[in-house]
Amino acid sequence: MVAYLSAIGIVALIYALLALGLNLQFGLTRLVNFGVVAFFALGAYTSGLLSLQGVPLAACFVAAALLSALLALPIGLLSLRLRDDYLAIVTLGFSEAVRITIQQEEWLTKGVQGLPGLPRLFAGWGSPAADLAIFALLAAVVALVVAGTVRLARSPFGRLLRAIGDDEAALSALGKDPAWFKVQIFMLGAALFGLAGAFYAHFITFITPDQFIPLVTFYVWMGLVMGGTGSVRGALLGSVLLMVFLEGSRFVKDWVPGVSEVGMASLRLAAVGLALILVTLYRPHGIFGGRQP
Amino acid sequence: MTMLTVNTVTRRFGGFKAVDGVSLALAAGEILGIAGTNGAGKSTLFAAIAGQQPADEGEIRFDGHDITRLAPYRRARLGLVRTFQVPREFKSLTVHDNLMAAAPNPVGERLLNAFVPTRHLRAHEARLAEKADGILQFLNLARVRDVQAGGLSGGQKKLVELGRVLMLDPRCILLDEPFAGVNPVLIGEICDRVRQLNAQGIAFIVIEHHLQALKSLSGRMVVMDRGRILAEGDPQAVLDDPRVQEAYMGGVA
Numbered sequence: 001m002v003a004y005l006s007a008i009g010i011v012a013l014i015y016a017l018l019a020l021g022l023n024l025q026f027g028l029t030r031l032v033n034f035g036v037v038a039f040f041a042l043g044a045y046t047s048g049l050l051s052l053q054g055v056p057l058a059a060c061f062v063a064a065a066l067l068s069a070l071l072a073l074p075i076g077l078l079s080l081r082l083r084d085d086y087l088a089i090v091t092l093g094f095s096e097a098v099r100i101t102i103q104q105e106e107w108l109t110k111g112v113q114g115l116p117g118l119p120r121l122f123a124g125w126g127s128p129a130a131d132l133a134i135f136a137l138l139a140a141v142v143a144l145v146v147a148g149t150v151r152l153a154r155s156p157f158g159r160l161l162r163a164i165g166d167d168e169a170a171l172s173a174l175g176k177d178p179a180w181f182k183v184q185i186f187m188l189g190a191a192l193f194g195l196a197g198a199f200y201a202h203f204i205t206f207i208t209p210d211q212f213i214p215l216v217t218f219y220v221w222m223g224l225v226m227g228g229t230g231s232v233r234g235a236l237l238g239s240v241l242l243m244v245f246l247e248g249s250r251f252v253k254d255w256v257p258g259v260s261e262v263g264m265a266s267l268r269l270a271a272v273g274l275a276l277i278l279v280t281l282y283r284p285h286g287i288f289g290g291r292q293p
Numbered sequence: 294m295t296m297l298t299v300n301t302v303t304r305r306f307g308g309f310k311a312v313d314g315v316s317l318a319l320a321a322g323e324i325l326g327i328a329g330t331n332g333a334g335k336s337t338l339f340a341a342i343a344g345q346q347p348a349d350e351g352e353i354r355f356d357g358h359d360i361t362r363l364a365p366y367r368r369a370r371l372g373l374v375r376t377f378q379v380p381r382e383f384k385s386l387t388v389h390d391n392l393m394a395a396a397p398n399p400v401g402e403r404l405l406n407a408f409v410p411t412r413h414l415r416a417h418e419a420r421l422a423e424k425a426d427g428i429l430q431f432l433n434l435a436r437v438r439d440v441q442a443g444g445l446s447g448g449q450k451k452l453v454e455l456g457r458v459l460m461l462d463p464r465c466i467l468l469d470e471p472f473a474g475v476n477p478v479l480i481g482e483i484c485d486r487v488r489q490l491n492a493q494g495i496a497f498i499v500i501e502h503h504l505q506a507l508k509s510l511s512g513r514m515v516v517m518d519r520g521r522i523l524a525e526g527d528p529q530a531v532l533d534d535p536r537v538q539e540a541y542m543g544g545v546a
Contacts, residue, residue: 148408155407156398156418163383163394170381173343174395175369175461176402184404230385 006131010203012243013138014196018220019239020145020232021192027230028153029185030165032084035075035091036220038098039068039190041212043197045102048115048207057119061198068194069187076186080179095214103209114208121202134203141199142236145192149232161185219246222272226279228286238287245272296321296465296496297342297373302351304334304341311337313520314351319465324487324497326511326528328504330540334520335500336378339467342498343375344368356464370397372464376471378500380450384443388434388453391442392425395457421460428456432486448475452483465496472503480506508532516540 018036025031043064050060075094079087102109109115121137122130152158163171164178171178201207219242227238249268259267279287297319304312312334319325329335340346342353344365353361355373383391398421400406401414410418429435432452437445442453451471458466468487472480484506487497501507507514507528514528518540524531531537 152407155410156393156401157404157407159386159390159394160402162385163391166383166385167381169345169365170377170383171394172364172366173345173369173375173377174457175366175374175397176394177364177366181402188404 002128003131006128006135008244008247009135010131010138010199011247012240013135013142014200014203015220015223015239015243016142016236017138017145017192017196017199018216019224019227019235020142020149021189021196022220022224023230023232023235024149024152024161024185024192025189027224027235028158028161028165029182030084031079031182031186032088033091033186033189034088034214034217034221035093035095035098036193037212037214037216038091038095039072039193040197040200040216041095041098041102041209042068042071043194044201044207044212045109045115045197046194047198048118048201049108051119051202052115052117057121057202060202061195064198065191065195068197069191072187072190073183075190076183079182079186092214092217095212095217099209099212102212109209112209114206115201116206118201118205118207120205121199134199138199141195146232146236153232157181219243222276224286226276226286228283228288231286231288234286234288242272245275294321295319296323296356297498298352298354299338299342300352300354302338302341302348302353304337304346305349310520312341312348315517315520315522316351317515317522317525319496319498321464322491322494322496323513324491324499324511326507326514327498327500327517328502328507328514329517329523332519333517335517336469337520338517339375339469339498339500342368343373343467369461369463372461373467374458374461374463374465375467376451376454376458376469378469378473380447380454382442382445382450382453384441386442387439388442388445388456389422389425389429389438391453392428392456392460393421395460396421396425397461425456425460428459431459431489432456433482447473448479451475452479455483455486459490463495465498466490468497468499468501470500470502472501472506484510504532 018040022033022036025033046067047060047064050063051057075091078090082090103111120130122133125133160176160181164181168178220239223239223242224235226242228234246268295318299315299317301314301316302312303310303314315338327335337346341348344363348361352359355371358371360368383394386394401418406414429438432455434452434456437449445453471483487510491497499507499510511528513526514531515525516523516531516537523540524534524537
């Protein structure tokens, strides 16, 4: 039970990290990134592959964040030429391209067989202790990112990001070039996605390309939209609630008679859909609304 | 001394010439009024001068620089700024932050400085905040300092746009219909402020349909029609010009 609860908690925090990254890109700057999972996958595979070569885990995590940020550079540069819906489609396509590349380049990634036996974080600590330690570490990282985001949003840099989100052309008429700011925030968000990927890889210990489908991106979006875009509390609680619900509703099966395992999975998604509709109807700016830090 | 020169500038949209070989010059410290019917090409001319829709042909010089193909933000940095016909305030920012976002602040706006602002940077930020407050006072916006700009009235948004460009210490301001949707009291107020700023040496080009206000403000006036300049000169003389009355007011006024 402790193991299961901490597993839910860990996955929820990994999603919270993804949502915080997306909050920087979309919540503040209004960059529509539908390719979140691409950087998540890059982080997971970067860290996973390096760790299999015997690189210490701490270095793997740093490399995952850095490489994801680096690969966000060309996509960030693309975002300079594309507005909203076009950027959304390009990033979505990019994430599928990344997934299929991972699937095809067997010499590097073992293709569809995936990478089994990745070293687990705190592996030497025994079963419940290791999970709790991972949870605590993730919670600390999330707390750090939250504090950083709040600082960022209140800083002159954050003010400019919000101005870009409101009206980019008006900002450039005021002598500021939005380009470099957008690229930077794209890279910073991607670094968080990559870091989340590394945590995922070294918690699950077995990664395959089919774990990195666009649905992951949309879970992150759902969490952020339900919680409230542009609000740290929204990003955090929205994604945690979503994950706790998706994972935790497995238990509901025990109390609801006459629903099969498969039926329950569908029911779960239907409930998420319903919640999304209700939130957009009654809280159009998300549970925590507005664009305050 | 000429500050801004527009030399036979043309801007096309497809086969349509929105601005068709327009030439004009603006002296330092001058206020030039531009009038004309809807679709005469006034706002497109502004967009060509400020860079949102660069000229297809011709040349634009500001302060000795050829700015014809310069990015809009580079033109603004030279001291040539504009406001927009439909206000483009940063709606999720407060009025004060709208001005702060416009302040030239390349070091303070670095990503790393968001996390570790030094004492020096905080002092710089405080100076900018004080300057913004001074401008808000000047424009009678101090009352709405901490209101989200998206919630302001149309007239107040126009003032916020003016306040924003003032943060750049501009040398030339292009005002696109500063009086549209603004009540008469506020129109008088905006006129006063423009005159005061002009007295401090800032040159203006003002597009406006409100001819009385425009006439009283401008030292010289241009009337545009179908992408070309129809008449130019002393405001009263221009408005009395039969061609102007024919084109602009259907010969009625």
